[in-house]
Amino acid sequence: MNDDHAHLISEILKVVKPRKIVTQVISAAYADGYEAHSDGITLMPELAFRSLNMKHPAGVGHDYLMWLGLTNPFLPKIINSHWAALSWADNWFRMALRDFGHPIRAHVYWFGLRCGSWYAWWLHRKAGHPFTGH
Numbered sequence: 001m002n003d004d005h006a007h008l009i010s011e012i013l014k015v016v017k018p019r020k021i022v023t024q025v026i027s028a029a030y031a032d033g034y035e036a037h038s039d040g041i042t043l044m045p046e047l048a049f050r051s052l053n054m055k056h057p058a059g060v061g062h063d064y065l066m067w068l069g070l071t072n073p074f075l076p077k078i079i080n081s082h083w084a085a086l087s088w089a090d091n092w093f094r095m096a097l098r099d100f101g102h103p104i105r106a107h108v109y110w111f112g113l114r115c116g117s118w119y120a121w122w123l124h125r126k127a128g129h130p131f132t133g134h
Contacts (some may be wrong), residue, residue, distance in 0.1 A: 009030045013026065019095060039055070041062075043066075047050050062096070066124055072089070084125075086117060090110060090113040097110075
C-alpha cells in the first residue's frame, strides 16, 4: 500500500477549490511528506477519507503547521509569538474545514482546538520540532 497521497491530494484540491492559503499549506505538507507523521483530525474519524484509506487533508495541514511552529513560511509577518502562531494555525484549520464543505463542524472543531491544541503545540516545541526560540 502506498501511503503517499501527494498526487491524489493535488487532484482533490483541483476539485474542492479551497482558498489559496489552504491549498498552499496542504500542498506543502504533502510535498514535505508530512502525511506519514500526521494523525489527521484527532478524535474525528468520521472526517477521514476512509474510502481512499487516507487522512483528511485539513488535519494533515494543521498538524504540519503545528510542527513548523514559528518557522511556518505562511505566517503573516506580524506574527512573532508562539501563541499568535498557534491561533493562526487553528484559524487556518477552521478555514480549511469550511472550504472542504464542513461549515458547522469547522466551528465546533475550531473551539476544540482552541481549548486543547496548546498541549500539542507545547509537545512539539519541547521536542524541538523544528524551532524552540521565543
